[in-house]
Amino acid sequence: MARLNSSMSIKLTDDVISRLKSQKIITAFDFIREIIDKIIAITGLPFRDILEIKQQMIEKFGAKIKNPLDLLRSQSKILSTEISSLDNLLNGGLQPGQIYELCGTSSAGKSQLCLVLTANIAAKSDGIIHYIDTRKNFSATRIQMILSAKKLNDEEIGVKMCQIKVTHITTTHHLLNLLYNLTHTLSENDHKYKLIIIDSLPSLFVISSDNHDDLYALNHFANVCRFLSNEYSIPIITVNSITKWQDSEFSFNAPSGTVLKSTSIIKPFLGKYWSNIPNTRLFIEHIHSEQRTITLWKSSNNKIGTSIEITLNNSRII
Template structure:
């Protein structure tokens, strides 16, 4: 907490601050916690003067008071952005929430990037929207986007316009990501009709900071979250963050006893545990979480095979839920099964 200083208030003179420090009241928090009558006796200030100082400090440092109707109006303005995938929109209560962070998570090769491609295309195809696609893996495929658009039967002119509205930027470090978000926040970088930011993916930037004893990675993650939340709320856009699901196999040996012969038998048990990356801090950041899992492959005679993806919405609008559905990934992009 900040230190008490004489310039904080007209009654907080240097002599008053010195008397408070002699009684181990050196910070604003300690001043607020202390009894007003005791402070008045220590500093020789009148009780109304002490209460005036307390009131001024609370007005400066407390969160603004918002009544219920104002808060309801703020939330009622929040809308959703349709993904263009009916089953996903139904599971997400009509689409991605605007003003908040959404997480798409899954094991490696579970279709996370393919889903992001499709959502980006659907967002801009029939609207004056722009998508900022932040790629941290260096594997963004414009060819894949083009093939999906060709499968829709679009002309080269329409394809060029759609691909132009998907702005791609390559980021390699958390410092670069924070700098980019800061420039968007300060409007140093202005993207017309920005409706969604896709970050694919965040763990690629954070892995280099895992195990930091100085908590540098956590500090970077906290800054990224604060900037992202501000951008989402101020510009009323959707923010999609790709995360990775990890698998942990735990080996357990349990003893089974035969009741008749009392023979002890050791049975090996393997338990699988799956965790979302980025630690405990991140678990409460996204308001919506979609987990993808690769399913079976649908073989076609013409060789145009499809990959079935099982998707589950485990968190929606900050509430736990369990809404499962399936999607299919093929040359035409992401479709319903």
């Protein structure tokens, strides 16, 4: 649910919103479920104004009736990555309503693969791909090279690049606000959005036993991602790093044989809580030169441990 802001009602001034936030009334959902008497005491707004604001929020953010046939169609549209081996690994491509995680070491090719997927999907559809960039990894030049390799002319490349929306963010607050705002955008243009990529998470979230704020933010992030993917049948790809532990006990549920060294244990970053959020987890590993291996670490539909080999360069994947 979207965070409180002045665009929801002219009566929600910055001062009123600040008072509400001080009492942990942060989102429209928090406002709707709170009793009116308490909101009156916090804000000083009259009963009628609060009732009016609640009604406006319910109309804007409340559940909407959907045609079952339209829902079935949207949930049946598998999004091809245009990489045949990867599509086979994913049982046809990116499934609507699913959260994917692409994890690997630094320089394994995570961002490069995301750029190829972005260009491939833009080239084969007229939909929007939203690339959320937290580390300035997005390269418009590389996107242009990939599209040029597909034999598109300059005008066609321009059209396809306009389908790619890029947002650079640096804080969890910015990320959550962006995703909450996307719920409004998608409610009006849900048929236009094809894919959301978030590259990457570790630069925003630092999870530790004494850092409760980031764990709370990660929980919010997971919830809004689930809402976006389920409500609008859009696949979401998140990029994550891995940690390597020198230990004799393998403690993560990755398939056997996915260790980088005989004494190393590989775990995705962000801890146990996040490990349960993605529906599908892919591990990408740099073999040599342009060669990469992609292994299925987590899936409810396919055999865990299955892997493919790809050649990843600046303009395409083989």
